[in-house]
Amino acid sequence: MHEAALARAxxxxxxxxxxxxxxxxxxxxxxxxxxxxxxxxxxxxxxxxVLICCHSWQEYSAPDFWAGLKARLxxxxxxxxxxxxxxxxxxxxxxxFIAYRQEGSSEFPLSDLIMPGRNCTxxxxxxxxxILRLHRFLMERVGKTEEQSWDYLFGLAKMHWAAFYEAxxxxxxxxxxxxEFDRYYDEQEALAGRPSKEGANx
Numbered sequence: 001m002h003e004a005a006l007a008r009a010x011x012x013x014x015x016x017x018x019x020x021x022x023x024x025x026x027x028x029x030x031x032x033x034x035x036x037x038x039x040x041x042x043x044x045x046x047x048x049x050v051l052i053c054c055h056s057w058q059e060y061s062a063p064d065f066w067a068g069l070k071a072r073l074x075x076x077x078x079x080x081x082x083x084x085x086x087x088x089x090x091x092x093x094x095x096x097f098i099a100y101r102q103e104g105s106s107e108f109p110l111s112d113l114i115m116p117g118r119n120c121t122x123x124x125x126x127x128x129x130x131i132l133r134l135h136r137f138l139m140e141r142v143g144k145t146e147e148q149s150w151d152y153l154f155g156l157a158k159m160h161w162a163a164f165y166e167a168x169x170x171x172x173x174x175x176x177x178x179x180e181f182d183r184y185y186d187e188q189e190a191l192a193g194r195p196s197k198e199g200a201n202x
Contacts, residue, residue: 001176002108009155015100017093018047018081020054025104027138027157028057028150031131033101040094047078049097057150106155108162111172137161
């Protein structure tokens with residue numbers, strides 16, 4: 001039931017923001033954006049986000065990134081936006097970027113079935129950042145190098161991680177049986193005049 005979401009995660013659509021084609025959203029992009037407090041309604045912050053996401057991890061991390069031709073090309077590419085963009089246009093471009101990030105961060109929904117005392121690491125929930133655990137998972141289980149892992153599709157990495165730990169018996173991905181139960185629950189609640197499960201949780 002999640003095939004369409006998996007297909008979008010594996011082959012994301014091309015996205016252009018501020019006239020710049022963004023690379024597929026990756027672990028490295030997520031890490032770099034999380035390190036900054038960006039307001040995407042502000043042109044300078046949106047420009048920073050676009051600058052991060054139109055490059056690979058190696059490109060953005062290179063010591064000479066701002067030196068020479070690359071820097072001049074980037075300034076030229078965004079100059080007309082910097083000089084003439086109205087606030088409404090910046091908001092519109094910001095919404096495109098937000099949608100790009102959300103789509104690139106997609107994941108399988110989890111079942112709300114409670115499994116007492118069990119999680120993906122054993123007896124204690126991990127303290128390491130989830131993105132670092134994903135990075136390690138890609139190196140150890142998918143065979144990627146450190147650099148390749150930072151450039152790996154963020155949403156697809158989360159789906160691989162969830163599928164692996166579901167196979168290990170550590171978590172449950174929401175499935176057709178859960179959906180059928182939810183439909184039945186909502187039907188019974190409607191007959192009784194009570195709010196649906198979704199409404200009660202919302």
